[in-house]
Amino acid sequence: MGLSVEDRLDIYDLFARYCQYVDAGRAAEWVALFTDDGCFDIVGQMTLRGAEQLAGMPAMLAENSGGKWRHQITDIMIDAGTSEDVAIIGASGLVTDWNNGGRALMFSNYDATLRKTGGRWKIEKLTATMMGG
Incomplete structure (x- = not known):
């Protein structure tokens, strides 16, 4: 069982939208990237x-x-989950602060479970583990 190239591209797009929406304050669009629960x-x-x-x-x-x-x-790693509508993700997350010249504010390791619902990949659970202090 594997994920198609189309699925992989859709997942990359999901994470690009995640960053763009949260940074732009587009709450409705950001929330729509997640499953209902x-x-x-x-x-x-x-x-x-x-x-x-x-x-x-x-x-x-x-x-x-x-x-x-x-x-x-x-550094998004995409693995097939336990069924064809589940994907397991590992990634790196960086937040920069442009109030302060773009200085790195935080770095996280992301682990996520995605579920394909209605033909779209959505975040079922995203865990960010902060690195450093």
Whole structure:
């Protein structure tokens, strides 16, 4: 069981949209990248579950950053899951602070489970483990 090239491209696009939407404060579009019961967990800091909780994340980031933090998700590894509608992801996440000349603000290892629903890949669970202090 494997993932098609089209599936892989759709997953890369999902993560590009994740970064663009959260940085632009586009909460509705960002939340739509998750399943209805989707979960975003920053280990040791916060867990957001479901559309209502997830919807607050872009606004919180905009408030804390003045709209000048930028997310990048790179080194995306995509593996087939236990069924053809599940993908397992590993990736690196970098947030830069453009209030401060683009200085690296945080770096995370991302682990995610995606589910294909209605022909689209969505985030079922995304876990960010922060590196460093």
